Amino acid sequence: MKNKFYTFEGPEGSGKTTIIKKVAEKLLADDIEVITTREPGGVKKAEEIRDFIMKYDHDKISEAFLYSTARRIHIEEKIIPALERGGLILCDRFVDSSLAYQGYANANGEDEVLYDNIKLINKIATTINDKEIKPSKTFYFDIDPVVSLKRIKKDSDREVNRFDLKELSYHQKVCEGYKKIIASDNERFIIIDATKSVDEITKEVYEYIKE
Numbered sequence: 734m735k736n737k738f739y740t741f742e743g744p745e746g747s748g749k750t751t752i753i754k755k756v757a758e759k760l761l762a763d764d765i766e767v768i769t770t771r772e773p774g775g776v777k778k779a780e781e782i783r784d785f786i787m788k789y790d791h792d793k794i795s796e797a798f799l800y801s802t803a804r805r806i807h808i809e810e811k812i813i814p815a816l817e818r819g820g821l822i823l824c825d826r827f828v829d830s831s832l833a834y835q836g837y838a839n840a841n842g843e844d845e846v847l848y849d850n851i852k853l854i855n856k857i858a859t860t861i862n863d864k865e866i867k868p869s870k871t872f873y874f875d876i877d878p879v880v881s882l883k884r885i886k887k888d889s890d891r892e893v894n895r896f897d898l899k900e901l902s903y904h905q906k907v908c909e910g911y912k913k914i915i916a917s918d919n920e921r922f923i924i925i926d927a928t929k930s931v932d933e934i935t936k937e938v939y940e941y942i943k944e
Contacts, residue, residue, distance in 0.1 A: 738816060738866070739942065740827040743874030744907050745897050746881030746888075747927045748934065752874075753823045755935040760821065760942065768815045771825035773803035776810040787894050797835045797851045801858040804828070808859060808866050816866075821942070827868060828855045829914050834896070837910025838903055868921065872938055873911060876927035878904035 741749040753769055760767045773783040782803040791799065804827070815822050836851035859866045878901060885897050915922045923941060925934055 737819070737821040738812065738824065738868045739822065740824045740829070740868040740871045741874065742826060742829045742833075742871055742911065743925075743927060744876065744878050744881050744904055744911075745894075746878075746883075746885040747874035747876045748881075748884070748931065749872070749874045749927075750825050751931060752872075752934050752938055753825055755931065756939045756942065757823055759935070759939045763943075766818070766820045768811070768820050768822045769825075770807070770811055770822065772807060772827055772830065773800055775807040775812075775824075778810075779803040779807045782806075790895070793835060793839045793847060796839070797831065797854055800831050800835065801854045804831075804855065805858040808861060812866060813861060824868070827871075828859060829871060829911065831855055832914055833907050833910035837913065838906035842906055842909055870923055870941075871921050872923050872925050873915060874925050874927035874934075878908055880928065 741753055743749050750771075757767045757769045772779075773786060774780040782799055786796065786799050786803075812822060812824070831851055832848065832855075836848040840847045856865060882897075882901065882904060885893065915924075925937065927934070929937075
């Protein structure tokens with residue numbers, strides 16, 4: 734199974750969802766099979782879990798299990814079949830989001846046991862037939878949450894979720910969580926300056942994947 738699995742990470746309003754769509758359009762124009770998907774979600778059952786997650790507040794542990802359950806379903810029903818076909822996958826969020834949000838920000842960066850447990854939960858969820866499904870590369874959209882939250886307020890077309898409405902301090906903790914993850918696995922990450930224009934970022938990501 735050749736790994737052509739790219740994930741996109743970043744705080745709310747960083748622009749990754751827009752870039753995924755535009756990069757996919759360019760790849761499709763090159764006659765490259767590309768599958769775009771997202772987490773939580775991507776398939777019907779996982780999207781139903783997403784709706785439940787977004788509608789209600791949950792305690793830290795319940796939320797972590799909900800995300801990992803949706804992820805397991807998504808991997809089994811969409812990601813593995815796409816990889817087996819040789820398709821190229823662009824996925825909006827994956828395990829890193831669970832670590833940054835549920836493992837770090839939800840605990841205010843002060844609970845290493847929770848962080849390690851969420852890491853373990855997701856290792857179990859992403860292991861199918863003794864093979865752990867991991868992205869080949871991850872694009873991290875780096876932006877100050879002060880700037881990204883202003884973007885959200887200006888974007889009338891954006892679907893606002895309950896995470897968008899959290900305090901600035903929460904979003905700052907999310908970014909701290911990502912920095913911790915990147916420091917532990919920096920060869921996998923490609924850091925994107927998310928303050929650049931949409932066209933500039935699209936070109937940068939597209940050219941990297943093409944190479």
